[in-house]
Amino acid sequence: MLMNLKKTSTPNYLKYLNKKKILRYVRENDERSRADIALALSISKPTVSSIVDELIEDGWIEEKDSLVASSSGGRKPVHLSFSPDSRLIAGVDIGGTYVEIGILNLNGTILAKDRFETQPALKNNIIRKVGDCILKLLGEINRTPEHVMAVGVGAPGITDTDKGTVLEAPSLGWIDYPLKEAVENELGLPVYIDNDVNVGVLGEQWKGKAKNADHLILITLGTGVGCGIIVNGSLYRGSSFAAGEIGYMVTDKNEANEEYDEIFEGYGFLDSHVGGPSIVKRMKKKLEEPDYHGTYDSENLSAKTIFQLAKDEDPIATEVIKETVDHIAYALVNVVCIFNPQCVILGGGISKSGGWFLPRVKEVLSRHLPLQTEISVTELENVSVIGAGALCLKEHESLLKSEGVM
Incomplete structure (x- = not known):
């Protein structure tokens, strides 16, 4: 892509900055002329014209004849538009x-997508499966890896973004796994990795309810529970990349002092009390109690079906889900009082029932917090895939790398 340029006052670096400014302006202000750009950015017309020609040649922007003639009656002015399909991003x-x-x-428009089950793929070269899937999707839209600017990957665990290593991902059985290197070797493309919830919160900031928010929390509720944090407009990772690992948060000291089942080895207290597998396990445990005489298809229970049973006022499912929601609510009390975000968004599979249990969560927060924070459920489909694309735009050495470019 671009050569690395030192931040000096050299002509090359000044040109690079002007190039970024012009591309950003065209991206945010569609169908503007060269004269519009020069006036808006206070850059000389010859400089603008030269840089625009380069951006057109490189495919970043395209020219379109205006449908309206100029006010002087001369030829129609040429307008410039950002070309979003000039390069692609793969989000994983x-x-x-x-x-x-x-x-x-x-x-950030998804042109093609697919998914496959994780656990079977772990036994049969999951990275190759990822590479094959990306190539298949590119073929579906008649594009090749040469069109891909970078690959963004979210992983469910503590991730060292500097080294490109997943330090620990209990649900995958990974410890110190060189994910960045593995994917780069498979595809031969630049790869950027992060914790899956971190890329999720980037997706919400880019395309979701919290678009351009400077202080944002995303809580994901799925196999486990995770937290992505935006502070002062930027992703907060912590001193050792473990910020937001609220799965280890304790929301009941009495239960924490007792034996409890870890859903996966290495999972924390909250993971083991609100994750989908933990809901199923607790439901089955209650069904095995000697004073229970009902009939359930316990072999085919899922978190989704248990939530539905609770909605239908089944007493045992209601008890299980109430316990789950209380743990979620008290975890939110702790997170909100520390970070004071503009808003909190719930994501992940369990959040699909959020509209039903959100009133209970809000009730707990209003009782324990002096200031209220907006809490809602995500409406953004494929938030982590989109967030992986956002990660690429923030990290990749390209003209689009800029604070606030999204």
């Missing part, structure tokens, strides 16, 4: 249950 979300993959353009 590796979850404990499914791996979801999408091909996005530079505006």
Whole structure:
């Protein structure tokens, strides 16, 4: 892509900055002329014209004849538009249950997507499966790896983004796994990795309810529970990349002092009390109690079916889900009082029932917090795939790398 340029006052670096400014302006202000750009950015017309020619040649922007003639009656002016399909991004979300993959353009539109089950793939070269899926999706839209600017990957565990290593991902059985290197070797493309919830919160900031929010929390409820944090407009990772690992949060000291089942080895207290597998396990345990005489298809229970049973006022399911919701609510009390976000968004599979249990969560927060924070459920489909694309735009050495570019 671009050569690395030192931040000096050299002509090359000044040109690079002007190039970024012009591309960003065209991206945010569609169908503007060269004269519009020069006036808006206070850059000389010859400089603008030269840089625009380069951006057109490189495919970043395209020219379109105006439908309206100039006010002087001369030829119609040429307008410039950002070309979102000039380059593509591959977004990969590796979850404990499914791996979801999408091909996005530079505006964050998913052009093709697919998914496959995680656990079987772990036994049969999951990275090759990811690579094959990306190539298949590119073929579906008649594109090749040469069109892909970068690959963003979210992983369900503590991730060292500097080294490109997943330090620990219990649901995958990974410890110090060199994910970045593995995917780069498979595809031969630049790869950027992060914790899956971190890429999710980037997706919400880019395309979701909290678009451009400076202080944002995303809580994901799925196989386990995770937390992505945006502070002052930027992703907060912590001193050792473990910020937001609220799965280890304790929301009941009495239960924490007792023996409890870890859903996966290495999972924390909250993971083991609100994750989908933990809901199923607690439901089955209650069904095995000697004073219970009902009939359930316990072999085919899932978190989704238990939530539905609770909605239908089944007493045992209601008890299980009430315990789950209380743990979620008290975890939120702790997170909100520490970070004071503008809003909290719930995501992940369990959040699909959020509209039903959200009133209980809000009731707990209003009782324990002096200031109220907006809490809602995500409406953004494929949030982590989109967030993986956002990660690429933030990290990749390209003209689009800029604070606030999204």
